[in-house]
Amino acid sequence: GQQLNQSPQSMFIQEGEDVSMNCTSSSIFNTWLWYKQDPGEGPVLLIALYKAGELTSNGRLTAQFGITRKDSFLNISASIPSDVGIYFCAGRTGNQFYFGTGTSLTVIP
Amino acid sequence: EAQVTQNPRYLITVTGKKLTVTCSQNMNHEYMSWYRQDPGLGLRQIYYSMNVEVTDKGDVPEGYKVSRKEKRNFPLILESPSPNQTSLYFCASSPTAGTSAYEQFFGPGTRLTVL
Numbered sequence: 001g002q003q004l005n006q007s008p009q010s011m012f013i014q015e016g017e018d019v020s021m022n023c024t025s026s027s028i029f030n031t032w033l034w035y036k037q038d039p040g041e042g043p044v045l046l047i048a049l050y051k052a053g054e055l056t057s058n059g060r061l062t063a064q065f066g067i068t069r070k071d072s073f074l075n076i077s078a079s080i081p082s083d084v085g086i087y088f089c090a091g092r093t094g095n096q097f098y099f100g101t102g103t104s105l106t107v108i109p
Numbered sequence: 110e111a112q113v114t115q116n117p118r119y120l121i122t123v124t125g126k127k128l129t130v131t132c133s134q135n136m137n138h139e140y141m142s143w144y145r146q147d148p149g150l151g152l153r154q155i156y157y158s159m160n161v162e163v164t165d166k167g168d169v170p171e172g173y174k175v176s177r178k179e180k181r182n183f184p185l186i187l188e189s190p191s192p193n194q195t196s197l198y199f200c201a202s203s204p205t206a207g208t209s210a211y212e213q214f215f216g217p218g219t220r221l222t223v224l
Contacts, residue, residue: 002168004151006151031211033211033212033213035215040218041217041218042113042199042201042215042216042217042218043152043199043215044215045212045213045214048209048211048212088151088152090152092211095140095157095159095165096154096157096167096168097142097154097157097167097211097213098154098168099144099151099152099153100151101149101150101151102151
C-alpha cells in the first residue's frame with residue numbers, strides 16, 4: 001500500500017511555543033486531512049484540505065495542501081497543555097485513505 | 110447527537126472463533142470504513158463502502174469480511190480470527206459530497222485480543 005511519511009515522530013515543547021509537523025508521500029492525493037487522537041478515543045478531524053496550494057486555518061491550527069499534491073504540513077501556534085496528543089495526517093486517493101504513523105506531542109507547562 | 114457507535118468496545122477471544130464487531134452511524138452518511146491501528150503503523154484501511162451493497166477492499170483486507178445491507182450499519186466480521194488480528198479497530202463514516210465530503214467521523218474504537 002501507499003506510505004505517508006510523517007515527521008517528527010514525537011515532540012516535546014514548552015507551553016506557548018509553536019509546533020510544525022508534516023507528511024510526505026511518493027503518490028499524489030486528492031484530499032489531505034489532519035486528525036488528533038487522545039488516549040482511548042477515536043481520531044477527531046482538525047482540518048481538511050481539498051486543493052493543491054490551499055492554506056486553511058482552524059483557530060490556532062494552520063494546514064497547507066502542498067503544490068505537488070504529495071505533501072502537507074500542520075502548524076500549531078502558541079501551544080497549550082490540551083494540545084497534547086497524537087496527530088495524524090491522512091491522504092485520500094479515489095475512495096481510499098492512507099494515514100501517517102503519527103506525531104506524538106507533549107506540551108510542558 | 111451525531112455519532113458513530115461500535116460494539117463491543119473490548120473483546121477477548123480465541124483463535125478460530127467467529128466474531129462480529131458492529132458499527133452504526135446516525136448521520137445518513139454514504140461512506141463507511143473500517144481501520145485497524147497498530148503501534149508504529151498508524152491506521153490502515155481494511156474495507157470501505159460507498160453506499161448500501163457497495164463494498165471494496167482497503168489496504169489490509171485479508172482475514173476480514175464486511176457487509177452493508179443498511180445505510181447506517183457496517184459490521185466487520187472475522188470468520189476465523191488469528192492472533193495477528195489483535196489490534197484496535199475503528200469504524201468511520203462521512204458524506205461523499207458537499208462541503209464535508211470525505212471528512213470522516215470516527216467511532217470510539219474496539220480493542221480486540223485474539224489468544
